[in-house]
Amino acid sequence: MQAEGPQTPSVLLLEPFYGGSHKQLLDLLQENVPGCCAFTLPAKKWHWRARTAALHFSQTVPTCSSYRVLFSSSVLNLCELVALRPDLARLKKVMYFHENQLVYPVQKDQQRDFQYGYNQVLSCLVSDVVVFNSAFNMESFLSSIPSFMKKIPDHRPRDLDLLIRPKCRVLYYPIQFPDVSRLLPKNKVLPRPEDMSLTDDVTDGVMRSEDTSLTDDLTDDVTRPEDTSLTNDVTRWQEEQQALRCVCDPPDSTSDQMAEPEDQRRPLHIVWPHRWEHDKNPELFFSMLIRLKQNCLPFQLSVLGETFTDPPEIFLKARRELEPHILHWGFLPSRDDYLEALCGADVVVSTARHEFFGVAMLEAVHCGCYPLCPKALVYPEIFPAEYLYATPQQLYKRLQAFCRRPDAARRHVVKVDTTSFSWMALRHRFETLLEAGRP
Structure with a gap:
């Protein structure tokens, strides 16, 4: 052509x-x-x-x-x-x-x-x-x-x-980031440039020379102290509440439910916007969600991204097991529908075994999603440490904490300046x- x-x-x-x-x-x-x-x-x-x-x-x-x-x-x-x-x-x-x-x-x-x-x-x-x-x-x-x-x-x-x-x-x-302000829920606030922590590191699309050595980030499997900020928030909240109510049980009364803020009442909305292929490691992602379900933790799910001729079998199994939690399943050909789904989500997850850049993750962040990414591949180059996990158990604990405190994800301003990649x-x-x- x-x-x-x-x-x-x-x-x-x-x-x-x-x-x-x-x-x-x-x-x-x-x-x-x-x-x-x-x-x-x-x-x-x-x-x-x-x-x-x-x-x-x-x-x-x-x-x-x-x-x-x-x-x-x-x-x-x-x-x-x-x-x-x-x-x-x-x-x-x-x-x-x-x-x-x-x-x-x-x-x-x-x-x-x-x-x-x-x-x-x-x-x-x-x-x-x-x-x-x-x-x-x-x-x-x-x-x-x-x-x-x-x-x-x-x-x-x-x-x-x-x-x-x-x-x-x-x-x-x-990336051509569209204006999504009309699609954002009221609880989401897009970050301002002054909120960003990476602005000095990403300049005109080129990493500073001292940032191109990724060996430590690719091999380090230890959570840094700053990675535990969400866990500390949850612990403080649990202490304030004295005991976390089992999420499998309904509220004791309508007044108890109304006492919670709206951000807390709605289940966490998790989105996975990647290609349906093995290199994106969907097996790990769905194993985390099935575990959340087995532990009676509330969440909603959107699985987007392109589907090819022979998608991994895990997608068929996961759809059956997670059906009550699913809001969107499959590729959304309309760009507006795709952006609206991202804007409605709270957390975007990558479990990739291969990623050289990650357009889908940055688009989701642009739409106000809290990112959870492997502490490997390209991700330490783009995302601060608080958004990275080193092991599947760390990923599960982050998702578990957000399921219990969805407002913590919704009110968080992500410290990634997506305009640097525009x-x-x-x-x-x-x-x-x-x-x-x-x-």
Whole structure:
């Protein structure tokens, strides 16, 4: 597919997998950066796109003397393309990594197709600028190259990471956050910039150099003192109430129920807005909710996100077991309906085994949800420690506490400045990235 461009295009945008976040980024660039001309392939059969898109584009992209910059996602084998089209080799070549195949989770390492990661390494070698959507994405890729190349039986290349690193930079994925004020319940208040704790750490979409070392955060399995703030709040509340009433029992009287604030009476609304795939670890998420149900804790549930051909079996089982708690189940094709569901939720949970950025979590935070994320992957880079859990038991305790005190989640102002990840904040850096000339 070719998207319409200006009379004299200067930026050639190529996307072999035109769907999801890949599509959103390409559309943003084409709509807002002058001189862009886009060629795409539908977001189907990812493995075949990675194998064959270079040949397709070599035959379908016309020769154009006005091109100055080539921008592509890392699905494209750029090395093959510039070999097939020497006229494109002269351009400033920018590759954007939404994810990387060196650490992308597979059921068994033997199932990992060496060719996909190898192609990404080769593409980096011929690129002029290599851009990652997070520091975690960049560091996990670069640090994995030496061990990845050891899979080659003999005559292994060396120091490829040292050749690639000088070309690399982090530029966060730009999100177009809509105005959701009309959809927010009265109890939700969006954060103000002065409330944010990360404003100084996230500047123009690039983490400060001292923040790109994630080793401690990825391996630390100990809860810091500041992580216990919610537990302390609950303990104080329990002491004030003297004894927590069993939530399985109905109130003794209407007056007792009316004595509670409205925020406390409504059950906690938990949302899971991720793809229905194994790498998002739905098994862990649903095991937490089934445990909450078994302990008679009140909650409501919305399971959103896209469903593919063969979703994990846990979704069918979980729907049967959690049916009385379900408000929404399945992908909401209407953007307004999706945002309304997020605005109505109290807590958003990730149990991912793979996440290089996490658009869905940031969109939920933008809609006023309290985030609970693994203390791993990209999450320590974006979310303060109080929103991270290191073990399943920690996650359960946080959800349990919120079920007992839903108002604690509803009245909390999340300390994440989502505007730092907005297109308006990042636009200038993308425009600079796509300017003609060598880096």
